[in-house]
Amino acid sequence: MGIHHVETSDGDLVRRVLAGDAHAYAGLVTRHRDRLARYARHVLGNREDAEEAVQDAFVRGYRSLARCDGPDRFGPWLFGILVNRCRTRYGQTARRGAIVVHDDAAIADAQAPDGPEGTVWQDAVAWALSRLEPPHREAFLLKHVEELSYDEMAELTGTGVSALKMRVSRACERLRVMLQEVERV
Amino acid sequence: MFDRDESIERVVRELKRPVPSSSDLEARVMARVLAERRLTTRRAVWPIASVAAAAGLAAVLVFGAGAHGKPVAFTLVAPRASSVAIVGDFNDWNPHATPLIRTGSGAWEARVRLAPGQYNYAFVVDGATWVPDPAAPKNAVDDFGSPNSVVTVAGASL
Numbered sequence: 001m002g003i004h005h006v007e008t009s010d011g012d013l014v015r016r017v018l019a020g021d022a023h024a025y026a027g028l029v030t031r032h033r034d035r036l037a038r039y040a041r042h043v044l045g046n047r048e049d050a051e052e053a054v055q056d057a058f059v060r061g062y063r064s065l066a067r068c069d070g071p072d073r074f075g076p077w078l079f080g081i082l083v084n085r086c087r088t089r090y091g092q093t094a095r096r097g098a099i100v101v102h103d104d105a106a107i108a109d110a111q112a113p114d115g116p117e118g119t120v121w122q123d124a125v126a127w128a129l130s131r132l133e134p135p136h137r138e139a140f141l142l143k144h145v146e147e148l149s150y151d152e153m154a155e156l157t158g159t160g161v162s163a164l165k166m167r168v169s170r171a172c173e174r175l176r177v178m179l180q181e182v183e184r185v
Numbered sequence: 186m187f188d189r190d191e192s193i194e195r196v197v198r199e200l201k202r203p204v205p206s207s208s209d210l211e212a213r214v215m216a217r218v219l220a221e222r223r224l225t226t227r228r229a230v231w232p233i234a235s236v237a238a239a240a241g242l243a244a245v246l247v248f249g250a251g252a253h254g255k256p257v258a259f260t261l262v263a264p265r266a267s268s269v270a271i272v273g274d275f276n277d278w279n280p281h282a283t284p285l286i287r288t289g290s291g292a293w294e295a296r297v298r299l300a301p302g303q304y305n306y307a308f309v310v311d312g313a314t315w316v317p318d319p320a321a322p323k324n325a326v327d328d329f330g331s332p333n334s335v336v337t338v339a340g341a342s343l
Binding site for chain 2: 015018019020022023025026029030033034037038041042047050051054055058059062063064066067121122125128129141144145172175176179180
């Protein structure tokens, strides 16, 4: 007789939290933290701001869980909160004049794979991404890394599909140029 | 898609790799979440113990405008309550005028049409305990010293 592991769905965990079991929220944090941490790091460019944004998103998600538009849609709903937190934080950082374009700690932390996709390449990608206009960077990440459709992106960002396509296209073009320059050196 | 040639594919592969983050991230999030819960529970159970754990999360949602104002949804999560009503500027603070309906998972909800303006309100749990909305801003203090919540319904004049 085998052991059958039945994974609790997001919807079940959300319903438990809404019924008063706040500890059930930990299951949602564990399940979604990696995706949120990755997006925040790429948008904000450094670990400290990214982790603050992720924490803020989770806490705000808990606070307004009753407004979630369907317990089984918790993941996309929370991700929308994170996108907004990142926008806010990026604006604050930009006003402080402290945009980080090179994150030594992140590079030290990362395990560099062997071969051409190693540290130099990671560094180059992080640098090129940080040089994009924030709306272009956001659109590029949502489309190609998070793999959202343009309709989903439009709903999330409040920007029209046509403008989003333009941003993604511009981001790709800029990344190609910058990374070609890096590889020539 | 014409955007994704080999150079962009390499970028995407790099960006899809997991990024390192603090091992105590969950612990820090949960510390803040549990602190929020303690705060919320204290607000909602005070002053009558019989509605312990009656509080949790609440929400106010404003929907599209109608002929007689905009429908506004008021929600309170109160799993142990036997009745919840809403009182406010819009119903003369009458605890019998606007009962909330239990919707499942311990949530209670009522929809009220409100003209543009700002309204103070509170929930009445089990006909006796007035609690502010844990999810809404606090505004005025009523004549008996309890804080109320405030909802603003936007309109042409606001």
